[in-house]
Amino acid sequence: MLDENEQNGSYRSGYVALVGRPNAGKSTLLNRLVGEKIAAVSNKPQTTRHQIQGVITKPEGQIVLVDTPGVHQPGYLLNRRMMAAVHDALDGVDLVVLMRDASVSTGNGDRFVLDLVKQSGKPALLVLNKTDKVQDKSQLLPLLEWYGQQYDWRAFVPLSARRGENVEALVAEIIKHLPEGEPLFAEDEFTDQSVRAMVAEIVREKILRTTGEEIPYVTAVVTEKYEQERADFAHIYCAIFVERASQKKIVIGKGAERLKEVGTSARHDIERLVGHRVYLELFVRVQENWRNSERALDEIGIKKQR
Ligand SMILES: Nc1nc2c(ncn2[C@@H]2O[C@H](COP(=O)(O)OP(=O)(O)OP(=O)(O)O)[C@@H](O)[C@H]2O)c(=O)[nH]1
Ligand SMILES: [Mg+2]
Incomplete structure (x- = not known):
């Protein structure tokens, strides 16, 4: 049957x-x-x-x-x-x-x-x-x-x-096992995420991958500016939030080595995503206790559900 x-x-x-x-x-x-x-x-x-x-x-x-x-x-x-x-x-x-x-x-x-x-x-x-x-x-x-x-x-x-x-x-x-129904999205739409959100996600992934135990939990990334200067070139500014000055030091690394490494590998993935060259600028900001702040979480894009 x-x-x-x-x-x-x-x-x-x-x-x-x-x-x-x-x-x-x-x-x-x-x-x-x-x-x-x-x-x-x-x-x-x-x-x-x-x-x-x-x-x-x-x-x-x-x-x-x-x-x-x-x-x-x-x-x-x-x-x-x-x-x-x-x-x-x-x-x-x-x-x-x-x-x-x-x-x-x-x-x-x-x-x-x-x-x-x-x-x-x-x-x-x-x-x-x-x-x-x-x-x-x-x-x-x-x-x-x-x-x-x-x-x-x-x-x-x-x-x-x-x-x-x-x-x-x-x-x-x-x-x-899905119900019968028409497509919900056009075939070329592959996500609900904005390019800005995907860029921030890529930068955060590189930070997670290059840092040890503590940093991943205290880090958030926001794309603050996205300037599409030409059809084939964008200038992107991302802010990396941490909770303490000591964590900022770790994310930047000696001689800014870690931040450079994060920037280079993130740029690579972002260029693949958007299909053209980008200039990526990363800033590290200390925002105490952002993980417990309604406002900071709203700004970072970690939404309150309904
Ligand atoms: N060996 C192996 N590793 C995998 C496989 N799938 C995922 N991983 C690894 O498992 C780890 C976690 O993968 P994620 O996709 O981030 O897992 P997740 O369930 O989304 O994790 P959260 O977002 O923290 O809930 C990464 O290191 C992946 O590379 C797999 O099929 N085989
Ligand atoms: Mg996951």
Whole structure:
């Protein structure tokens, strides 16, 4: 017998929330499926701070994939807004994808994420990511068994977001479970993020990648000015916020080495994104306790949900 959603070949479209613990690989998958770097990726937890939508358009359907911050215990106002973004995403979508790093063991964090999905009551798929790190694939079986007992998943999809292995199977599975409907966005629209926001995200990614443990949490980036001087050249000014003068020193580095490194690699990615040369200027600003400031978070673009 055919599944109710497979009875005809009509077009399907809808919103899909991508949720999971920090570091599961959600943003890696988003970027991979959209084919552009729209979300920062790093090995530091809490990389993603707000919802980022990516549009994936196929002949059979269109997916608006909503990347969300990794689920964690909120400490600062920043973290509360991050978690509100997760709840808001779960509320607003047709389907949920829970992504799990298959190479680590199950912990309380996983139970917490699972509970959020259960509470949403939405149709959901389970993705086991980082299969490239799992030598013996039979190791996935206990995980699948455990998750299988917890919720009525529409499908299980093991994949490697980094290598792009089996990601098309996920796309097909998602489309199969979306409602019938017209495309929600034009084919050339691939995200809801502005160029300014993507530029800031790229700069922040480079900071996350070049600094150690503490700096990622206290750093935010805002594109303050974007001057399109010619069709093929833009002058961009980004402000990097930290909370203390000592952190400013670290971000700048000895002889400004670190800031130069961040600037060079960010410029490279930004030029690829916008398709022409850019001049990127970075400033580091100290703004005490921005993570607990409503106003600073508004300015930085980490929105309060509804
Ligand atoms: N080996 C391997 N690493 C992966 C894979 N997918 C993602 N990663 C790595 O996992 C780390 C976290 O990836 P992100 O995409 O930033 O994870 P995230 O779930 O978006 O994390 P948050 O935004 O903090 O919630 C990065 O170092 C990625 O390169 C994968 O399939 N295999
Ligand atoms: Mg992320």
